[in-house]
Amino acid sequence: MTKKRLLAALPLFLGALTLAIAATGCGGSKSSTSSSSSSGGTFRLGTASGIDSLNPYVAFNQDAYSAFEYTYPILVQYDSNLHYAPFFAKSWHASNDGKTWTFKTQPNAKWTDGKPLTAADAAWTINTDIKYKDGGAANAAGLVNHITKATAPNATTLVVKYDEAPGPTWVLGQFQQFFILPQHIWAQHIGKDGAGLKTFPNNAPVVGSGPFTLVKYQKNQITLFKRNDSYWGTKPKIDEFGLQQYSNDDAMVTALKSGDLDAIETVPATAMKTLRNAGFEVSDVPGLDQTDFIINSNPQKKTHRELLDLKVKEAFDHAINRQKIDEVTFLGAAQPAVSIIPAPAGAGWHNPHLKPVTFDLDLANKLLDQAGFKRGPGGIRVADGQKMSYNVVAPTDVQSIPRTFQILQTDFAKIGVQLKQQALDSSAAFAKMTSPNNTYQGFDLAMWDWTALIDPDFMLSVVTCDQYGGWSDSGYCDKDYDKMYTEQQVAPSEAKRRQIVWAMQAKLYKDRPYLWLANDDSVAAVSSDWADFQNTAQGPFNELNIESLTQVHQK
Amino acid sequence: MRGTDYVLKRVGFAIVTVFVAVTINFVLFRLAPGDAVTNLSRVPHATPQLRHALEVQFGLDKSKWQQYVIYLKQLAHGNLGISYTNQQPVSTNLRDKLINTLPMVTLGTVFAIVFGTFTGVIAAWRRGTKAERATVFSALGFYAMPTQWLGLMLIIIFAGVLPTGGMTNEFLLDPPFWTHVRDLASHIFLPALTLGLVLYGEYTLIVRSAMLETLGEDYILTARAKGLKPRTIVRKHALRNALLPITTLIALSLGYIVAGAILVEIVFSWPGIGSAVNDAVHQRDYPMLQGAFLVLTVSVIFFNLVADLLYFRLDPRITE
Numbered sequence: 001m002t003k004k005r006l007l008a009a010l011p012l013f014l015g016a017l018t019l020a021i022a023a024t025g026c027g028g029s030k031s032s033t034s035s036s037s038s039s040g041g042t043f044r045l046g047t048a049s050g051i052d053s054l055n056p057y058v059a060f061n062q063d064a065y066s067a068f069e070y071t072y073p074i075l076v077q078y079d080s081n082l083h084y085a086p087f088f089a090k091s092w093h094a095s096n097d098g099k100t101w102t103f104k105t106q107p108n109a110k111w112t113d114g115k116p117l118t119a120a121d122a123a124w125t126i127n128t129d130i131k132y133k134d135g136g137a138a139n140a141a142g143l144v145n146h147i148t149k150a151t152a153p154n155a156t157t158l159v160v161k162y163d164e165a166p167g168p169t170w171v172l173g174q175f176q177q178f179f180i181l182p183q184h185i186w187a188q189h190i191g192k193d194g195a196g197l198k199t200f201p202n203n204a205p206v207v208g209s210g211p212f213t214l215v216k217y218q219k220n221q222i223t224l225f226k227r228n229d230s231y232w233g234t235k236p237k238i239d240e241f242g243l244q245q246y247s248n249d250d251a252m253v254t255a256l257k258s259g260d261l262d263a264i265e266t267v268p269a270t271a272m273k274t275l276r277n278a279g280f281e282v283s284d285v286p287g288l289d290q291t292d293f294i295i296n297s298n299p300q301k302k303t304h305r306e307l308l309d310l311k312v313k314e315a316f317d318h319a320i321n322r323q324k325i326d327e328v329t330f331l332g333a334a335q336p337a338v339s340i341i342p343a344p345a346g347a348g349w350h351n352p353h354l355k356p357v358t359f360d361l362d363l364a365n366k367l368l369d370q371a372g373f374k375r376g377p378g379g380i381r382v383a384d385g386q387k388m389s390y391n392v393v394a395p396t397d398v399q400s401i402p403r404t405f406q407i408l409q410t411d412f413a414k415i416g417v418q419l420k421q422q423a424l425d426s427s428a429a430f431a432k433m434t435s436p437n438n439t440y441q442g443f444d445l446a447m448w449d450w451t452a453l454i455d456p457d458f459m460l461s462v463v464t465c466d467q468y469g470g471w472s473d474s475g476y477c478d479k480d481y482d483k484m485y486t487e488q489q490v491a492p493s494e495a496k497r498r499q500i501v502w503a504m505q506a507k508l509y510k511d512r513p514y515l516w517l518a519n520d521d522s523v524a525a526v527s528s529d530w531a532d533f534q535n536t537a538q539g540p541f542n543e544l545n546i547e548s549l550t551q552v553h554q555k
Numbered sequence: 556m557r558g559t560d561y562v563l564k565r566v567g568f569a570i571v572t573v574f575v576a577v578t579i580n581f582v583l584f585r586l587a588p589g590d591a592v593t594n595l596s597r598v599p600h601a602t603p604q605l606r607h608a609l610e611v612q613f614g615l616d617k618s619k620w621q622q623y624v625i626y627l628k629q630l631a632h633g634n635l636g637i638s639y640t641n642q643q644p645v646s647t648n649l650r651d652k653l654i655n656t657l658p659m660v661t662l663g664t665v666f667a668i669v670f671g672t673f674t675g676v677i678a679a680w681r682r683g684t685k686a687e688r689a690t691v692f693s694a695l696g697f698y699a700m701p702t703q704w705l706g707l708m709l710i711i712i713f714a715g716v717l718p719t720g721g722m723t724n725e726f727l728l729d730p731p732f733w734t735h736v737r738d739l740a741s742h743i744f745l746p747a748l749t750l751g752l753v754l755y756g757e758y759t760l761i762v763r764s765a766m767l768e769t770l771g772e773d774y775i776l777t778a779r780a781k782g783l784k785p786r787t788i789v790r791k792h793a794l795r796n797a798l799l800p801i802t803t804l805i806a807l808s809l810g811y812i813v814a815g816a817i818l819v820e821i822v823f824s825w826p827g828i829g830s831a832v833n834d835a836v837h838q839r840d841y842p843m844l845q846g847a848f849l850v851l852t853v854s855v856i857f858f859n860l861v862a863d864l865l866y867f868r869l870d871p872r873i874t875e
Binding site: 042044052053055058060134135136138195198199201216218219220221222224242244245246247248250251252254255257258259260397424425426427428431432 | 641824
């Protein structure tokens with residue numbers, strides 16, 4: 001809040017109403033209002049999510065990570081086919097024993113404050129994250145797993161040593177998400193035991209070295225990025241872009257239609273047709289978000305143990321009308337989901353042999369009959385003396401859940417299973433599911449969603465026993481699965497890793513801790529005044545690469 | 556002396572209430588299921604170390620009693636703590652949000668007070684006429700209307716004419732002062748109007764009710780019999796005596812100004828304290844919640860105290 005804004009509020013109290021009415025003529029301007037006079041213009045992007053912090057050790061939202069993608073150097077990025085491509089690292093190779101990786105980095109690169117950017121900055125960031133992984137750098141600990149040390153023998157060579165030989169795609173997957181920080185800035189803010197890494201606000205203008213410099217940040221309002229003319233790669237075509245945050249989707253769509261925005265990164269399904277009819281380019285591509293129906297698969301579950309019966313899980317799967325969910329909930333902007341690794345993740349990690357089961361209530365009834373669960377009073381089946389009646393924990397922040405639940409509830413009633421929605425906010429929902437004390441005894445069924453990354457490691461990890469109390473929301477714990485998870489991390493080749501990853505998906509498909517419901521599309525919209533605004537499975541403003549906003553330009 | 560007793564009692568009661576509220580603020584949010592560490596440690600590649608590090612950092616590894624004592628000590632030093640989510644001082648976060656909220660909510664509230672009092676008086680004075688029926692109908696309509704729905708309708712109606720979200724056009728870099736004022740006014744209009752219309756209904760109904768009671772008194776009949784002008788009767792005899800309930804309502808409204816208007820702020824993406832509280836609830840950001848509710852509590856108690864003291868001036872019967 002500036003002094004200017006405070007001063008501006010004073011006249012408001014004197015003649016605000018009249019002034020406001022008089023000012024109505026200044027709304028809805030089509031043109032960019034930036035003071036920049038260069039030819040590239042300002043691209044105004046609306047978001048419903050926003051950037052929660054400029055500090056990579058604190059940030060949580062995806063938009064924050066996408067912002068870092070455009071402002072900090074990263075060793076590798078994804079190309080348009082979702083294969084690893086050079087970025088700050090021009091090339092790389094592993095030693096014969098696979099325990100040492102050497103990266104050749106861009107020469108003559110600079111930070112935005114003019115200081116040289118070298119491999120030493122990368123080595124410093126890695127070593128700092130290792131040193132403080134139990135403290136200030138804890139949220140980067142997973143990215144430096146197995147690394148013992150990093151060195152920079154010269155300005156363009158980075159050498160990373162591992163305690164055991166990791167798989168090549170695993171190494172690149174970790175570094176694709178690793179932001180290199182300017183040592184000369186951050187080294188002053190480490191503080192005691194690294195605590196300062198978290199409290200350093202990293203205010204705008206942020207010293208970085210990406211294609212854009214983050215020059216203005218107001219939480220929950222706006223983040224502005226200016227083209228970095230000292231960037232070592234291909235320069236962006238626009239002068240600047242801004243990310244404006246809206247807490248109301250309808251208002252954001254209206255702002256786009258009124259010309260207050262040039263694009264929005266997530267279009268609600270209900271607005272797609274309206275925007276297309278209004279002449280906007282609406283890009284609808286398969287996304288990485290999948291909604292799921294979770295069956296508590298904790299082997300030590302004490303109540304409703306019939307839910308561990310694979311026949312019951314299979315029956316439930318056949319009672320899900322995925323086509324109807326796609327049509328009613330997502331208005332066609334989704335595909336039936338089948339595996340923990342969604343098909344749009346690309347790069348061959350999704351197991352293509354897995355197919356969604358058929359919607360077949362007769363078969364579902366038959367399976368439950370075979371399992372011996374007869375119908376009791378009210379048509380509800382009885383298992384081990386208890387009604388097959390379950391509360392379904394439903395986080396309120398997943399907008400698709402209420403409609404989807406109604407579809408499930410109606411169909412499950414036809415197979416003699418009663419579902420009752422238990423709406424909780426996400427924090428309370430997770431507490432309920434993991435209770436008590438991370439033993440996963442507190443729930444039977446739940447609904448939620450997952451947003452996958454391109455590399456499968458993270459999604460595959462969420463069902464390991466180690467994730468009890470961490471990412472696990474199903475209570476699934478299987479030693480054979482965990483063994484495969486470790487094996488895929490150190491697989492000697494991409495082909496071998498793929499084989500293991502597919503086998504893990506097949507196992508989850510059979511064990512069914514999740515019944516996957518819908519793989520919803522990534523839908524973005526842009527004004528027809530702009531070209532080459534690229535949408536991806538992770539949206540147009542993403543952490544995959546810097547293509548979208550370096551390529552976009554005015555027509 | 557009886558007047559001094561009254562004032563001292565009210566001030567003492569206000570201080571005790573603040574202390575009780577401080578304690579309740581601490582306990583209440585910790586009773587809610589879920590915790591801050593769970594939310595913040597659920598980032599890709601998080602490890603168990605992150606969860607432990609966050610617990611130590613936030614002091615959540617200590618007993619609830621120790622946390623309470625630390626909280627009171629910090630409070631005694633004027634320190635509201637550090638926000639869990641952005642690691643910045645709560646007082647700074649709250650100050651920024653309050654400065655954003657106050658102009659919008661104050662404008663809406665002042666509009667409601669002025670317009671609602673005026674229409675309430677008209678409705679009472681013109682009892683039984685079309686003017687009264689129209690006023691009561693519109694007041695009941697706006698009072699009953701869901702705030703978020705009214706806000707969305709105004710967005711649709713004014714689409715393309717007024718901005719639909721945010722506080723200013725943030726793409727204007729270093730605009731001239733009056734350009735900034737015009738920009739702020741165009742952004743503030745719809746949220747302030749939404750809030751004002753909802754509150755207007757409440758004011759109209761209460762003022763009308765208070766006025767009707769007063770207009771039935773004998774001294775009004777006497778004033779009419781004396782041949783006083785209607786405007787004089789309303790202004791000098793009826794409205795003055797109807798001020799007590801109106802004063803209470805205004806005090807309550809002013810007390811709640813600092814709470815912002817959560818629904819209005821969310822609909823219009825207004826970066827104020829209401830939406831900050833909403834975020835803090837979802838993120839279980841205890842220091843932000845404690846700080847925000849402390850400010851709200853103190854504000855409500857302060858304005859209630861002001862109302863109590865005004866009563867002392869407005870109605871001598873209180874000390875009798």
